[in-house]
Amino acid sequence: MSLLRHAGISFDVPPGWEVAATGGGFRLLPSGAREPTVVHLGTFPLPAEDASFGADAVELMESDDVLIVLFEYGPEAASTQPFASHGIPHPLKPQDFDRSALQRAIPGQSGLQRFFSHKGRAFCVYVVLGSHIDRVDLVAKVNPVLMTLELT
Numbered sequence: 001m002s003l004l005r006h007a008g009i010s011f012d013v014p015p016g017w018e019v020a021a022t023g024g025g026f027r028l029l030p031s032g033a034r035e036p037t038v039v040h041l042g043t044f045p046l047p048a049e050d051a052s053f054g055a056d057a058v059e060l061m062e063s064d065d066v067l068i069v070l071f072e073y074g075p076e077a078a079s080t081q082p083f084a085s086h087g088i089p090h091p092l093k094p095q096d097f098d099r100s101a102l103q104r105a106i107p108g109q110s111g112l113q114r115f116f117s118h119k120g121r122a123f124c125v126y127v128v129l130g131s132h133i134d135r136v137d138l139v140a141k142v143n144p145v146l147m148t149l150e151l152t
Helices: 075-079 135-146
Strands: 002-006 009-013 018-022 037-042 066-073 110-118 121-129
Touching (some): 066 135
């Protein structure tokens, strides 16, 4: 097991999983927007570059794969309604996953999005399962990883 530490976010990364982390500090981009902190964890090889919510990664997933995305919004969002839930959302339940909850619909896959705040920081955890039918087994891969998430 390896440890990811990035911008006050840490995860234990299981053997065979890949991780990619970008952003941190919400630096100002040339467009005037702020760069968010984004962490992708997957049970498959992640693309070298990807959209924030893994639009390219989900194309590479097999039915036994999972993708976890942790996206941090700016501090001003932490006190708004979507982030009213405090604390890291876990454990996830298989029945919480839905085929219509995907950022990018791929036949057979299902997803889940949970917004929350922690210590004045606003986050979304987005999880994609390679197979909706096998969600019980796939959620069993996700929960142990989410249980290691620490936010400082």
